[in-house]
Amino acid sequence: MTLRAWLALMVALGLAAWVVAAVRRRSAAHESGRRFFRHPTAAWGLGVLAFFVIVAVAAPLVTPYNPCIQLDIVGLKNQAPSWSHPLGTDLYSRDVWCRMAFGARVSLTVGALGMLVAVTIGATVGAVAGYYRQWVDAVLMRGVDVGLALPRLFVLLLAVALWEHLSLAVLVLVMGLTSWFGTSRLVRAEVLSLRERDFVAAARALGAGPARIIFRHVLPNAAAPIIVSAALGIGNVLLLEASLSFLGIGVPPPAPSWGNMIADGAPNLATAPWTTLFPGLAIALVVMALNAVGDALREALDPRQEAT
Amino acid sequence: MTAWLVRRLAASIAIVFLVVTLTFILMDVAPGVPMIGPEERIVDSAARAVIRHQLGLDGPLHVRYVSYLRELARGNLGISFPLHRPVADALADAIPNTLLLAGAALLLDFLLGLGLGVYQALRVHRLPDVLLGNATLFLYSVPTFWLGLILLLVFGAWLGWFPVAGMSDPILCPTVSSLYCAMDRLWHLVLPALTLGLVGAAGTARFQRAAMLEVARQDYIRTARAKGVPERRVVLRHQLRNALLPFITLFGLAFPFLLTGAVLIETIFAWPGMGRLATDAILRRDYPVVNASVLLASTMVVAGNLLADVLLAVADPRLRVRETT
Numbered sequence: 001m002t003l004r005a006w007l008a009l010m011v012a013l014g015l016a017a018w019v020v021a022a023v024r025r026r027s028a029a030h031e032s033g034r035r036f037f038r039h040p041t042a043a044w045g046l047g048v049l050a051f052f053v054i055v056a057v058a059a060p061l062v063t064p065y066n067p068c069i070q071l072d073i074v075g076l077k078n079q080a081p082s083w084s085h086p087l088g089t090d091l092y093s094r095d096v097w098c099r100m101a102f103g104a105r106v107s108l109t110v111g112a113l114g115m116l117v118a119v120t121i122g123a124t125v126g127a128v129a130g131y132y133r134q135w136v137d138a139v140l141m142r143g144v145d146v147g148l149a150l151p152r153l154f155v156l157l158l159a160v161a162l163w164e165h166l167s168l169a170v171l172v173l174v175m176g177l178t179s180w181f182g183t184s185r186l187v188r189a190e191v192l193s194l195r196e197r198d199f200v201a202a203a204r205a206l207g208a209g210p211a212r213i214i215f216r217h218v219l220p221n222a223a224a225p226i227i228v229s230a231a232l233g234i235g236n237v238l239l240l241e242a243s244l245s246f247l248g249i250g251v252p253p254p255a256p257s258w259g260n261m262i263a264d265g266a267p268n269l270a271t272a273p274w275t276t277l278f279p280g281l282a283i284a285l286v287v288m289a290l291n292a293v294g295d296a297l298r299e300a301l302d303p304r305q306e307a308t
Numbered sequence: 309m310t311a312w313l314v315r316r317l318a319a320s321i322a323i324v325f326l327v328v329t330l331t332f333i334l335m336d337v338a339p340g341v342p343m344i345g346p347e348e349r350i351v352d353s354a355a356r357a358v359i360r361h362q363l364g365l366d367g368p369l370h371v372r373y374v375s376y377l378r379e380l381a382r383g384n385l386g387i388s389f390p391l392h393r394p395v396a397d398a399l400a401d402a403i404p405n406t407l408l409l410a411g412a413a414l415l416l417d418f419l420l421g422l423g424l425g426v427y428q429a430l431r432v433h434r435l436p437d438v439l440l441g442n443a444t445l446f447l448y449s450v451p452t453f454w455l456g457l458i459l460l461l462v463f464g465a466w467l468g469w470f471p472v473a474g475m476s477d478p479i480l481c482p483t484v485s486s487l488y489c490a491m492d493r494l495w496h497l498v499l500p501a502l503t504l505g506l507v508g509a510a511g512t513a514r515f516q517r518a519a520m521l522e523v524a525r526q527d528y529i530r531t532a533r534a535k536g537v538p539e540r541r542v543v544l545r546h547q548l549r550n551a552l553l554p555f556i557t558l559f560g561l562a563f564p565f566l567l568t569g570a571v572l573i574e575t576i577f578a579w580p581g582m583g584r585l586a587t588d589a590i591l592r593r594d595y596p597v598v599n600a601s602v603l604l605a606s607t608m609v610v611a612g613n614l615l616a617d618v619l620l621a622v623a624d625p626r627l628r629v630r631e632t633t
Contacts (some may be wrong), residue, residue, distance in 0.1 A: 041440070041442075041445075061445075069315070073354075093332045100378045103382070123561075142319070142322075143325070145323050146323050146326050146327055146330070147611040148609065149323050149324070149331075149606045149610055150327055150328055150602070150605075150606060151564075151568060151602070151605045151609070154586060154590070154601070154602060154605065156570075157587060157591070158334060158335070158338070158590055158598070159334075163338060197582070235449065239451050240455075242451045242454070243453065243571075243572055245450065245574070246453055246572060246575075247571070247572070247587065259451075262451070262453075262454055266457055266576075269457055269460065269461050269465070270461065275463055276454070276457055276458075277458065278462075280450070280451060280454035280455075280457075280458070281451075283450070283454070284446060284449050284450040285449075286446055286580075287450075288446060288449040289447035290447055291445060291448065291449055294447070296350055
């Protein structure tokens with residue numbers, strides 16, 4: 001770890017704190033914004049997320065080495081954390097902090113994109129089912145029942161194991177395709193009540209087609225459950241990616257992701273626990289932050305619900 | 309109620325049937341040959357055809373599908389390719405192990421989760437609630453298998469309190485007394501059950517706390533207090549009783565876990581249960597075992613949902629009225 005990397009890390013921490021302060025300042029103008037920050041851990045969650053996003057974006061600045069480079073396979077293998085290697089080194093003498101910073105890029109991108117796929121499908125299916133009702137609703141919701149009845153890890157295992165060498169893009173797509181069922185139920189429930197409201201009747205009277213009503217009038221009003229399930233969905237996909245990586249079918253090495261770092265470290269758990277400990281803590285921190293932010297968002301956007 | 313039950317039962321069977329069909333088709337479209345796996349490129353097409361024939365994988369999809377269904381109706385799950393034994397036998401070996409682990413984990417999950425959730429709700433926004441809230445949030449956010457590894461490291465490798473793998477002592481157990489074996493089995497059970505139970509309990513506690521607080525705001529609680537019902541009775545009879553209703557749904561969701569098991573935890577702790585059997589089957593393209601485990605898993609999911617709905621209708625008279633009208 002060089003002086004420059006330490007300094008950059010300090011800057012990243014400061015920047016994260018500044019982001020939280022800036023968001024708090026700007027949202028103070030709205031009632032829902034104030035409600036968001038009234039949640040006890042919302043600010044912390046936002047700060048953690050901001051920090052990891054900054055680290056991911058600025059990975060080459062906050063780390064001194066290439067994450068895949070083997071520094072000194074004889075001398076620097078399985079080194080405990082120290083000033084020069086703050087999170088230690090792994091079996092191949094790679095710097096764990098560097099891998100974690102670059103792994104943040106992979107893991108956060110996979111989480112965000114997987115969530116995006118899931119929420120897009122879930123919101124669309126839920127809105128269509130809730131808006132059309134009758135047989136469309138029946139068919140789509142029975143489909144969702146089937147999807148929920150399929151054990152998700154099995155399906156992913158099947159897809160990933162049977163088609164060997166999935167590219168990262170396909171992996172994200174498959175994870176998204178198996179994660180949208182819950183969202184669609186939530187959105188459907190919301191749309192069922194929204195479709196009876198006067199503004200929908202007004203839009204229909206003005207001659208708007210079903211597609212326009214669904215996407216311009218109904219879905220924006222169902223934003224609250226969608227945003228909340230998006231926040232929680234990222235964490236879900238992150239955990240899923242970690243599980244898949246542990247089974248050896250996630251993000252392929254040597255590219256680091258938090259999941260495959262845990263998997264790589266697991267066989268050397270007794271000799272070099274830090275290679276397993278830190279990426280797991282990173283996942284836990286980010287998922288905790290996402291849960292806190294998701295909870296706070298739910299309270300901010302839906303005042304009917306009491307603090308939980 | 310009966311008509312509703314019959315309708316739900318029919319829908320459940322249809323869902324299981326669809327899931328089984330989907331899996332069958334999915335595995336057919338997927339490239340690769342059972343047992344041969346990555347080496348399939350080396351095998352020439354004639355040899356591959358022979359293997360496919362021996363495994364009953366040749367012929368058009370619909371013919372094989374119909375014969376699969378016919379055997380299934382007779383209760384024949386087929387023969388595992390790599391295990392060289394009937395699928396039913398392999399399942400019979402694995403299911404009791406998973407039942408033991410998942411049962412212990414669920415017991416811990418529900419007892420601890422319910423207790424913590426109720427306790428937190430009664431101390432809401434005070435120090436114990438805040439501390440426990442942060443602890444459960446952490447456990448809820450942690451990858452389960454990572455927690456398993458850390459517990460393994462601390463209690464297995466460093467402290468040496470618990471064994472690190474397997475279900476029982478492989479050398480001593482068959483020879484010495486059965487009491488020793490039973491204790492040994494419990495001893496092996498602690499770490500994997502603790503891992504699963506703690507993560508589950510964190511979720512249950514968060515859920516139950518929210519349910520308790522939701523009920524606390526209802527009018528009938530205020531009415532009960534206003535008419536002078538003792539606080540203890542308000543909490544136990546009015547609040548907790550109603551807050552347990554959503555818990556039934558949670559139980560229904562956890563139900564399939566009893567037979568499908570936890571893939572990763574079983575792998576980490578070398579626990580020979582259903583999760584591992586199914587994972588190995590998928591990775592080895594053991595189609596009959598995959599089919600059987602998917603059938604089992606989807607049946608359990610659907611049965612869990614149905615069970616929860618029936619229990620809810622029994623426990624909550626309001627739902628019964630709505631269903632019959």
